[in-house]
Amino acid sequence: MTSTQLCTKRDGNRGAWTAEEDQKLARVIEIQGPKRWKIVAAKAGLNRCGKSCRLRWMNYLRPNIKRGNISDQEEDLILRLHKLLGNRWSLIAGRLPGRTDNEIKNYWNSRLSKKIKQKEKQNKILRVQIDHQNNGKRMGNILNRWEEGTSKGNHENSKASFNGDDFFNSSREEDQGPSDLEWMSKLLEMDASWFKFLHDI
DNA sequence: AATTTGCCCAACCGCAGACTC
DNA sequence: GGAGTCTGCGGTTGGGCAAAT
Incomplete structure (x- = not known):
């Protein structure tokens, strides 16, 4: 039988610790030191397993435990250490x-996990906005070329100046993200006004 | 005022590695 | 060397409390 198996519901008191239990535990640890937890539990006369005593000592009774809110500096350190x-x-503690x-x-x-999720969400939105801006610029260039083509001469020429292959090839040069078709569909999803504008011309 | 919901934190659980005999 | 025991760790649970409904 393992010690873990000994520390079960039927093996004694559970739930929140009372001040009296804390005192008893602290007294035994003062004499014996924070080790051999099974013996500590027995000597303290507590109806708790050694594991539970250890946890209570480590998280509450141990000297130099800092109580109260975690400071900004501590939070920053936790974030950086967790990243690492x-x-x-x-280890972080x-x-x-x-x-x-x-x-x-x-x-x-x-x-912190909530804060991080929120930050990730914001970053995602920011990235979409930046994509939107870049795609808008790209679309502007395409439309300029379209206008140049139509103003120069007949409709056939203008068609020639705006052929699909040319369009995709030229726009792909600077493309490091999704394919043109993907960003096009994203763009259309994002901004109905763009769709209307394209439809009008 | 009563009930529900959400959050915080102490405590518990199960596992794995270290230790002892 | 191996079985039994102890210790430490990270994940999870549940009770208490305050805010919202």
């Missing part, structure tokens, strides 16, 4: 004096 280390909460891995994990899951 991923969900290695204990190790770089933030007085903060526990559990606290940082909770902070991340409840706040």
Whole structure:
């Protein structure tokens, strides 16, 4: 039987710790030190498993635990460390004096992950707007060429100056994103006024 | 005022690696 | 060397509370 199996519902008290339990636990740890948690739990006379005692000590009773809100500086550090280390909460906590891995994990899951999602969403919108602007410029060039063609002479010439192959070839030169057909359809989806303009000519 | 919803955080769970005998 | 036990970690749950309805 493993220690994990011992730490189950039927093996004792669960739920929030009382002040009395905290005192008992702290007293035993003062004498014995924060190790051999099974023995600590037994000596403290608590109806809890060693694992639960360890967690309570690490996240609450341990000295030098910093309470209160996470500062902007700490948040910035968490963001940078998470980018570097991923969900290695204990490593991240190790770089933030007085903060526990559990606290940082909770902070991340409840706040920072949402912030990041929101930021990603904003970036996506920004990217679409930039694409829109670029595509608009490109369309402007095409229309200029169309106008030049029509003003120069007959309709056949103008048709020749605006043939499809030429259009796709010329626009592809600077294209690093989706295909022309893709951006064209995106453009049309994004801006009904463009569609109307193209339809009118 | 009562109920519902959403958020925060302490605590629990399961797993894997380290340690002990 | 291997079985049993301990420890530490990250993911998940659920209770308490405040805001919204």
